[in-house]
Amino acid sequence: MDYEAVIGLEVHVELKTNSKAFCACTTSFGAEPNTHVCPVCLGMPGVLPVINRQVIEFGIMTGLALNCQIAPFCKYDRKNYYYPDLPKNFQTSQYDLPLANNGYLKINVDGEEKRIGITRVHMEEDAGKLVHVDGPGGGYSLVDYNRAGVPLLEIVSEPDMRLPSEARAYMEKLRSILLYLGVSDCKMEEGSLRCDANVSVRPRGSKTLGTKTEVKNMNSFRALQRALEYEIERQISVLEDGGKIQQATMSWDESRGITTVMRTKEEAHDYRYFPEPDLVPIEVDNEWIERVRKSLPELPDERSQRLINTYGLPQYDAQVITSSRDLAEYFDQVVAKFPDAKVVSNWIMGDFSRLLNANNLEPQNSPVPPEQLADLLQLQKEGTISGKIAKQVLEEMFKTGKKARQVVEEKGLVQISDADALGKIVNEVISANPKVVEDYRNGKDKALGFLVGQVMKATKGKANPGLVNKLLKEQL
Amino acid sequence: MAITKNEVEHVALLARLKLSSEEMEAYTEQLNAILGYMDKLDTLDTGNVEPTAHVLPLRNVFREDVERPGLAKEKALAGAPEASEGQFKVPRVVG
Numbered sequence: 001m002d003y004e005a006v007i008g009l010e011v012h013v014e015l016k017t018n019s020k021a022f023c024a025c026t027t028s029f030g031a032e033p034n035t036h037v038c039p040v041c042l043g044m045p046g047v048l049p050v051i052n053r054q055v056i057e058f059g060i061m062t063g064l065a066l067n068c069q070i071a072p073f074c075k076y077d078r079k080n081y082y083y084p085d086l087p088k089n090f091q092t093s094q095y096d097l098p099l100a101n102n103g104y105l106k107i108n109v110d111g112e113e114k115r116i117g118i119t120r121v122h123m124e125e126d127a128g129k130l131v132h133v134d135g136p137g138g139g140y141s142l143v144d145y146n147r148a149g150v151p152l153l154e155i156v157s158e159p160d161m162r163l164p165s166e167a168r169a170y171m172e173k174l175r176s177i178l179l180y181l182g183v184s185d186c187k188m189e190e191g192s193l194r195c196d197a198n199v200s201v202r203p204r205g206s207k208t209l210g211t212k213t214e215v216k217n218m219n220s221f222r223a224l225q226r227a228l229e230y231e232i233e234r235q236i237s238v239l240e241d242g243g244k245i246q247q248a249t250m251s252w253d254e255s256r257g258i259t260t261v262m263r264t265k266e267e268a269h270d271y272r273y274f275p276e277p278d279l280v281p282i283e284v285d286n287e288w289i290e291r292v293r294k295s296l297p298e299l300p301d302e303r304s305q306r307l308i309n310t311y312g313l314p315q316y317d318a319q320v321i322t323s324s325r326d327l328a329e330y331f332d333q334v335v336a337k338f339p340d341a342k343v344v345s346n347w348i349m350g351d352f353s354r355l356l357n358a359n360n361l362e363p364q365n366s367p368v369p370p371e372q373l374a375d376l377l378q379l380q381k382e383g384t385i386s387g388k389i390a391k392q393v394l395e396e397m398f399k400t401g402k403k404a405r406q407v408v409e410e411k412g413l414v415q416i417s418d419a420d421a422l423g424k425i426v427n428e429v430i431s432a433n434p435k436v437v438e439d440y441r442n443g444k445d446k447a448l449g450f451l452v453g454q455v456m457k458a459t460k461g462k463a464n465p466g467l468v469n470k471l472l473k474e475q476l
Numbered sequence: 477m478a479i480t481k482n483e484v485e486h487v488a489l490l491a492r493l494k495l496s497s498e499e500m501e502a503y504t505e506q507l508n509a510i511l512g513y514m515d516k517l518d519t520l521d522t523g524n525v526e527p528t529a530h531v532l533p534l535r536n537v538f539r540e541d542v543e544r545p546g547l548a549k550e551k552a553l554a555g556a557p558e559a560s561e562g563q564f565k566v567p568r569v570v571g
């Protein structure tokens with residue numbers, strides 16, 4: 001039978017506030033355990049939490065960027081469960097009245113645009129970190145509460161995705177929007193962006209939903225895609241064998257490349273939500289919403305459209321460049337100095353991105369500032385250096401931080417466009433390769449390419465390729 | 477609406493309470509008395525009453541996003557039944 005998958009994502013993102021959601025402890029990452037804690041986030045009796053205004057601001061920004069309705073009235077609730085990562089034995093969250101709902105974002109997979117609905121965006125707090133230690137009697141766990149109380153947004157999608165690649169595209173787009181907004185640093189490896197997936201399968205064309213499982217513990221875009229591919233295949237094979245899907249929470253095991261059962265429905269939590277009596281409700285009026293709306297930066301979709309309209313870039317280029325705000329800024333700055341946008345986009349998507357990745361760098365801390373890349377492209381355009389040499393120069397600039405012109409001068413890489421000097425080398429190559437010359441004269445056009453290559457080799461790539469071609473043809 | 481002993485058992489489990497069978501009986505009775513009072517409240521017409529989100533007539537009480545030092549680690553751990561390597565030490569729980 002032909003099956004289709006139905007996928008919805010629950011994304012948790014840590015907000016980039018200075019202080020925690022309900023107390024003044026710092027949110028900075030990587031400190032010694034239990035040094036960013038206070039009576040409030042440790043859940044001591046008698047303390048009074050107070051809402052961090054910036055959390056609401058970031059929440060409204062995110063809601064608006066995801067085309068949501070912002071609720072005029074919302075409140076916090078207690079979600080009760082016992083696990084030592086929660087010092088209070090409840091998580092402060094939002095239940096029936098979230099901050100924002102009914103939005104969407106657009107993804108693009110294989111050139112096709114699709115709208116993925118956003119059910120809701122609500123505010124909550126992060127939990128502490130547990131380390132399990134083996135030992136006699138089952139061992140013990142160590143708890144660090146530095147992260148407890150750091151503000152989170154939970155962003156819940158509609159079950160609108162049908163393919164693992166769509167789920168990945170959704171996640172990438174969401175991350176890009178959050179980074180543009182500056183509400184989170186979205187580091188999946190540090191856990192500031194996390195994602196759980198609800199997935200089920202059904203015969204293609206069916207309108208009813210199959211039994212779903214929830215997949216957790218996917219720590220990268222690649223893991224998300226692989227885990228979903230695996231889980232969908234697993235569910236289909238259970239059904240094909242005449243079995244039934246058991247509603248369960250699954251954990252993705254990255255090293256083994258499989259999902260395993262964490263808990264089944266029988267053990268499902270009963271959270272007994274109730275309104276948080278220590279925090280008063282929140283009212284967001286139109287004035288507040290409009291003020292935030294005006295402060296929103298240009299978002300990836302708008303920016304991509306601007307690059308297409310202003311520079312005539314292909315949609316693919318515009319999307320790649322605007323996927324990161326920093327990369328898009330970098331592009332704009334290069335184009336300001338070197339206006340051939342398509343050339344700039346080729347270099348930024350190609351060698352520049354390759355060198356960034358190879359050196360694990362972000363555009364803003366690249367050793368090659370935008371005006372230097374512009375200079376390099378200018379040198380190539382003027383014919384001072386060839387395209388091939390330009391690539392070498394860029395690598396050298398990355399390595400040494402030197403300016404384009406300086407590298408070209410120091411390494412003597414100026415393109416040889418002098419017909420006399422090149423003519424000499426062309427003649428040498430011709431007389432050193434009589435057989436190839438004969439092949440060419442007998443109509444083997446490919447032989448010319450070999451001779452051009454020999455001239456380039458003799459000049460260490462510095463010869464002007466157009467001129468070499470012309471001179472060779474004349475001599476032959 | 478009557479509450480059964482099974483429901484009391486379930487709630488006790490969720491609250492991590494270990495109850496004797498006498499306690500179970502007693503709480504079942506008490507909870508039924510409380511819920512019986514709710515039945516009485518249910519006879520009121522509350523069609524035009526907004527659900528109460530909070531008992532105080534306050535809205536939008538915020539603090540500015542400013543960080544301040546919290547507790548010293550030793551103080552934070554002072555009330556912990558057990559501590560190790562600067563962390564709270566608890567029975568191993570895998571969830």
